[in-house]
Each structure stands twice: as structure tokens, then as C-alpha cells.
Amino acid sequence: MLVGCLALNSSFEPLTLVPTRRAVRLVIDGKAEIVEADRDRSVRSANRRFPHPVVIRLTKYVHVPRRFRRHVTNTFLFARDHYRCQYCGRVSAVLRPRESLTRDHIVPLSRGGDNSWTNVVTACSSCNTRKANRLASEIGMRLLHTPVEPHFVYLSWAVRKLTPTQSKYIRLFYGAAMLHEVERTVDSRR
Numbered sequence: 001m002l003v004g005c006l007a008l009n010s011s012f013e014p015l016t017l018v019p020t021r022r023a024v025r026l027v028i029d030g031k032a033e034i035v036e037a038d039r040d041r042s043v044r045s046a047n048r049r050f051p052h053p054v055v056i057r058l059t060k061y062v063h064v065p066r067r068f069r070r071h072v073t074n075t076f077l078f079a080r081d082h083y084r085c086q087y088c089g090r091v092s093a094v095l096r097p098r099e100s101l102t103r104d105h106i107v108p109l110s111r112g113g114d115n116s117w118t119n120v121v122t123a124c125s126s127c128n129t130r131k132a133n134r135l136a137s138e139i140g141m142r143l144l145h146t147p148v149e150p151h152f153v154y155l156s157w158a159v160r161k162l163t164p165t166q167s168k169y170i171r172l173f174y175g176a177a178m179l180h181e182v183e184r185t186v187d188s189r190r
């Protein structure tokens with residue numbers, strides 16, 4: 001199943017996933033070229049037929065600010081922690097029906113903690129309720145890992161569904177180690 005088209009910068013840096021229609025539009029307008037297509041499928045636009053684009057490359061380089069810091073959303077937080085409660089170690093798939101993954105503040109907000117990457121972890125609702133507005137050490141709970149700020153590339157791609165053809169371009173640009181990390185997270189979400 002195709003979930004979108006991977007758009008590369010002119011430098012081949014993977015930028016984002018765009019809907020197929022939008023990818024075709026960019027190609028028609030001369031703003032992008034098709035790098036990989038699904039030859040078995042085609043897209044009709046106006047009176048023309050196009051191979052179904054899987055990867056496109058922008059013809060002009062788009063500057064992307066490198067110091068951009070991603071906001072800590074729960075989507076990214078859970079991905080960073082591999083969808084695992086950082087206290088009891090259970091993954092989302094084995095939680096009970098009424099439980100869910102939540103955001104825990106290591107130093108609670110009520111005690112001066114903030115929402116930075118190093119002060120938030122994924123916790124199941126049971127662990128979060130038990131900890132409440134205390135420090136883990138005060139009630140004998142322990143973190144499995146000390147949280148760190150993840151690499152922006154990792155975050156961008158761990159929450160997306162990529163086809164093998166598209167993954168190839170993550171590896172090409174960022175190396176096999178980064179792709180491995182991304183795939184590890186995608187697998188743990190299942």
C-alpha cells in the first residue's frame with residue numbers, strides 16, 4: 001500500500017511525504033522530477049497519464065533550517081521511547097483496555113518541571129497515576145532509560161510509514177544506522 005510520495009530536496013535529502021496528487025502537480029509544474037515510480041500503476045491528471053510517483057526530487061534546492069527543534073508532541077515522544085512505558089516496561093500493545101500511553105513529567109510541572117525532551121517520558125496511565133506529582137525516587141519507581149533529545153532526522157521518519165523503495169533514500173542520505181533506528185521504532189509500534 002502506498003501512503004504517499006517521498007519528496008527529496010534537489011540534494012537528495014529526504015524532506016517529507018506528500019500526497020500523490022500533490023506530487024503529480026509538482027511534476028506537471030516542472031518543480032519536481034520523478035525519481036522512482038510504481039510502473040504497475042498510473043495517475044490520471046487532466047488528459048495525461050503519469051506513472052504513480054513513489055519518490056520525487058525537487059528541481060530547486062529548498063533551504064531547511066537545521067537548528068529547527070521539534071516540539072515535544074506525544075506522537076514524537078512515544079516514538080522516541082519505542083511505545084514503551086519507561087517505568088514498568090510494557091509496550092502499548094500489552095496494555096489493558098482502560099490503560100493508555102501518557103506523557104509523564106520526571107520533575108512534575110507543579111514542582112517546576114518543564115516540557116523539554118529530557119524531562120518527559122512515555123508512561124502507561126497506571127504508572128503515571130501512581131507517580132502523580134512526585135519524583136520517581138520518592139516512591140521507589142525507576143526509569144528504564146534516561147531520556148535524551150532525539151535526532152531530528154530520526155523523529156521525522158520514525159512516525160511515518162515508508163515503502164522499501166522510499167526507505168532506500170533515507171539510508172542513501174543518512175546512512176544505514178539511522179535507517180535501522182527508524183525501522184526499529186516503526187516495528188515496535190506494531
Ligand SMILES: [Zn+2]
Nearest residue numbers: 085088124127
Ligand atoms: Zn507503566
